[in-house]
Amino acid sequence: MKHLMSPLDLSVEELDRLLDLANDIEAHPSRYSHSCEGKKLATLFYEPSTRTRLSFEAAMLNLGGSVLGFSSADSSSAAKGESVSDTIRIISCYADICAMRHPKEGAPLVASMKSSIPVINAGDGGHQHPTQTLTDLLTIRSLKGRLGGFTIGLCGDLKFGRTVHSLIQALVRYPNVRFVLISPEELRLPDNVRDGVLKKSHQEFREEVRLEDAIPELDLLYMTRVQKERFFNEEDYIRMKDFYILDAEKMKLASEDMLVLHPLPRVNEISTEVDDDPRAVYFKQAQYGVYVRMALILTLLGIEV
Numbered sequence: 001m002k003h004l005m006s007p008l009d010l011s012v013e014e015l016d017r018l019l020d021l022a023n024d025i026e027a028h029p030s031r032y033s034h035s036c037e038g039k040k041l042a043t044l045f046y047e048p049s050t051r052t053r054l055s056f057e058a059a060m061l062n063l064g065g066s067v068l069g070f071s072s073a074d075s076s077s078a079a080k081g082e083s084v085s086d087t088i089r090i091i092s093c094y095a096d097i098c099a100m101r102h103p104k105e106g107a108p109l110v111a112s113m114k115s116s117i118p119v120i121n122a123g124d125g126g127h128q129h130p131t132q133t134l135t136d137l138l139t140i141r142s143l144k145g146r147l148g149g150f151t152i153g154l155c156g157d158l159k160f161g162r163t164v165h166s167l168i169q170a171l172v173r174y175p176n177v178r179f180v181l182i183s184p185e186e187l188r189l190p191d192n193v194r195d196g197v198l199k200k201s202h203q204e205f206r207e208e209v210r211l212e213d214a215i216p217e218l219d220l221l222y223m224t225r226v227q228k229e230r231f232f233n234e235e236d237y238i239r240m241k242d243f244y245i246l247d248a249e250k251m252k253l254a255s256e257d258m259l260v261l262h263p264l265p266r267v268n269e270i271s272t273e274v275d276d277d278p279r280a281v282y283f284k285q286a287q288y289g290v291y292v293r294m295a296l297i298l299t300l301l302g303i304e305v
Ligand code: CP
Pocket: 048, 049, 050, 051, 052, 053, 123, 132, 263, 264, 265
């Protein structure tokens, strides 16, 4: 049995196989429509979610399996004080695999240590969001044709944005990826990612404050939301929340084949006028999230089609 806590839990070869499987599922969905019959996925979400929870559920339903779970801590016995360790022991009796989102960093890891079913980290605090990274990698590989050999701009809340932390960890393993880290001073990438991942792997990167200064050289622009729920002080959030707004004017500075990704949800950081630009692929990205989660469920359950 294997769990997924971080993108590094998969080798580059395993990741390639997973993305190949996701592409095959996209091309031939009916081949997979009964592959999880009799299997159950539990979604244990202690924090709000639209895409991750529902795409996991859609993935399992598309595979012919069933789903159960809760979508807030308040609607589970966590509200009565039950620990994550006890909860996962119980869920192990009810389901074959589970996806857990939790506001505390490391909670899914704690669960995995007590679990007798595979546990997938569906986002833990400001730490990691590995299945968003799988979604991002599938989007980039499907639309750009490669992973590596590009300049990617990561823009917005790089401090609390767990999707950025996981994506950087994954991308440093591919050749010739140049990173431009675009954020206000107060929302810069944490030292453990800048020094512990980028510098440690001798990765080419630089930090910018102005999006306009970076956008012309980018092959990929990964926008992120300012993570309101991680701020201690509402005033700081209000000051930061509209620091970046990608609009049609700024898109004129970008190359014709630069792709705009965003894990979503979007607040104000991408103007809706950008949605019709063919370079805006964030809604397509959410669709890739279903295929890659189908591939992940099959892989962790050891089901071959
Ligand atoms: N991208 C993402 O994690 O979205 P949700 O918070 O809606 O799951």
